[in-house]
Amino acid sequence: MFVDLTRPERDDFLSQTTGCLIPGYTGHCPTLKFKIGKRYGANTQEIMRELSDRGVLKRHVADQYRQADPLQAMLTNGQFSVIEHAKGQTRDLKIDSANRCRRxxxxxxxxxxxxxxxxxxxxxxxxxxxxxxxxxxxxxxxxxxxxxxPLRARSRSAPRLVSIRARDQVKTSLDQYCQHNKFQEAHISPEFPPIAGYTGHIPRVKGTEASLSQRYHTAAKRGL
Missing domain, CATH: 1.10.287 (Helix Hairpins)
Incomplete structure (x- = not known):
């Protein structure tokens, strides 16, 4: 079961000065991976004592940060200063709010x-x-x-030509002729052969000598 710490207990734990790193620290601990057989606090305490005896910690604390930096000309009091771009060198027109399109x-x-x-x-x-x-x-x-x-308006303003289709007297006469002569009598001669494939009644064709051993045309002619 996990029991959470209260706020005073957490503050006391984080403010301890026992000479070791706080448990859960994920930064760099020199030679920590070579320490085996002891708990985390004892290992880090031993590492910090060794660094103090060698003067490593004192040297790092005494030296000013980035004092020997090759970019000393760009430093102000040992710290980097913001380079001002007065001419808009870093402006990106693609992401400019004035030119940015809707997402x-x-x-x-x-x-x-x-x-x-x-x-x-x-x-x-x-x-x-x-x-x-x-x-x-x-x-x-x-x-x-x-x-x-403008061209379309000008073309529409011109008067339209009247179609002469309605005044075509020849078409009217042809329509009247076809209407009056659509149905008319036509005399068909008995000698005219029947339509090919005709299956209607032909007198005396079946069962008589008129159709016996005769071609269809001859039998139909004799029957009629």
Whole structure:
């Protein structure tokens, strides 16, 4: 069972000065990996005592931080100073708020014009390029329509020519002729052969000598 520490107990634990590192410290501990057989606090306490005896800790504390830095010309009182870029050298126009486009919805699967023909790039770059091309085509189409609008208005203002189809007397006469002569009597001679494939009744064809061993045309002619 884990029992959490109270705030006073935690403060006392973190403020201890026993000469060892706090348990759970994940920074660099010199020669710690070579210490075996003792607990963490005893090992770190022994390491810090050895460093103090050798004067390593005193040397690091006495020396000013980055005193012998090769970039001393860029240091101010031993510390780095912020380099001011007065001419906007670090400005990135791609992420500038004035030029930044609206973010796309993550996982958006709707239609983006020309998106299916772009490969080898990220979704946002392909979408931006597709939208830019679509906007450019729309502006070109708007310019073309703006130029054609006066011509279209002028062509519509001209009087329309009347079609002569309604005044075609020849077509009217042909329609009247076809209407009056659509159904008319036609005399068919008995000598005219029957239609090929005719299966209607032909008198005396079946069961008589008229059709016995005769061709269909001859039998039909004799029967009629």
């Amino acid at each position: 796309y919805i993550l996982g958006y699967t709707g239609y983006i014009p020309g998106m299916h023909f772009r490969y080898g790039t990220s979704f946002r770059r392909a979408a931006d390029a597709s939208v830019d091309d679509f906007s450019r085509r729309m502006s070109q189409e708007a310019s073309r329509r703006a130029l054609e609008t």
